[in-house]
Amino acid sequence: MNPQAAKLRRSRLTLVLLGALFIGPLIAAWVLYSNGMRPTLTTNYGELVLPTQPLPKLELRNVGGEPLPELLTGRWSLVQLGTETCDAACSDRLVLGRQTRLALGAAGINKDRLQLVYIVPDAAAATAAAAQLSETHKILHIVADVGPAGQRAEDVFKPSDRQALYLIDPNGNWLMVYKDQADADKLQRGLLDDLKKLLKLSSIG
Incomplete structure (x- = not known):
């Protein structure tokens, strides 16, 4: 595989993982809140x-x-x-x-x-x-x-x-x-x- 292409792929994967780590919980919290669920902790x-x-x-x-x-x-x-x-x-x-x-x-x-x-x-x-x-x-x-x-x-x-x-x-x-x-x-x-x-x-x- 082209080294440049492999580097780009790794960068995109890192971005996706960061998005899942930081944005995912916010989306999940919003969905739960919208459905009437509230945090208990x-x-x-x-x-x-x-x-x-x-x-x-x-x-x-x-x-x-x-x-x-x-x-x-x-x-x-x-x-x-x-x-x-x-x-x-x-x-x-x-x-x-x-x-x-x-x-x-x-x-x-x-x-x-x-x-x-x-x-x-x-x-x-x-x-x-x-x-x-x-x-x-x-x-x-x-x-x-x-x-x-x-x-x-x-x-x-x-x-x-x-x-x-x-x-x-x-x-x-x-x-x-x-x-x-x-x-x-x-x-x-x-x-x-x-x-x-x-x-x-x-x-x-």
């Missing part, structure tokens, strides 16, 4: 909500009955849904949230940028929850959801896991959900890592 621990969902205006009231229309804006919020009685699993999740907030402070991040919110179904449940939890969880916002059916926190989050935690950004967007799991320490480390990244990168809240 991310650097965050929580489950991303895709697309990010702006929360509707929930009708939340404090234990005294005062409306709190802006509660879930202005700061990062870690939300837990509850009832009038917080059992052992519920209490463990509240403790996890409190410890995570303290760990943010220990990491040099203003822990007041994160608030802990416990949403219960009605005013009576809020009163009962406050009687049980206020002494041990002094910074916890215990609020009643008094909105109409179909427009309540339960309708937004549609919890399949009663111990799940929901992360809301300062603009009122639901970003992530953290579901219950056997390894609570792993959950707390993952939640803390996510929050440290988010709060360091974010200039809001």
Whole structure:
């Protein structure tokens, strides 16, 4: 074979291989994305909500009955849904949230940028929850959801896991959900890592 022709052939083969190496994955990703598939390997621990969902205006009231229309804006919020009685699993999740907030402070991040919110179904449940939890969880916002059916926190989050935690950004967007799991320490480390990244990168809240 002509040496010049052989060299040209090798050059073309190299070009084809480079194209397959660098362009192929982009084409594959585009095809998968176009067919509704999303990447599952991310650097965050929580489950991303895709697309990010702006929360509707929930009708939340404090234990005294005062409306709190802006509660879930202005700061990062870690939300837990509850009832009038917080059992052992519920209490463990509240403790996890409190410890995570303290760990943010220990990491040099203003822990007041994160608030802990416990949403219960009605005013009576809020009163009962406050009687049980206020002494041990002094910074916890215990609020009643008094909105109409179909427009309540339960309708937004549609919890399949009663111990799940929901992360809301300062603009009122639901970003992530953290579901219950056997390894609570792993959950707390993952939640803390996510929050440290988010709060360091974010200039809001």
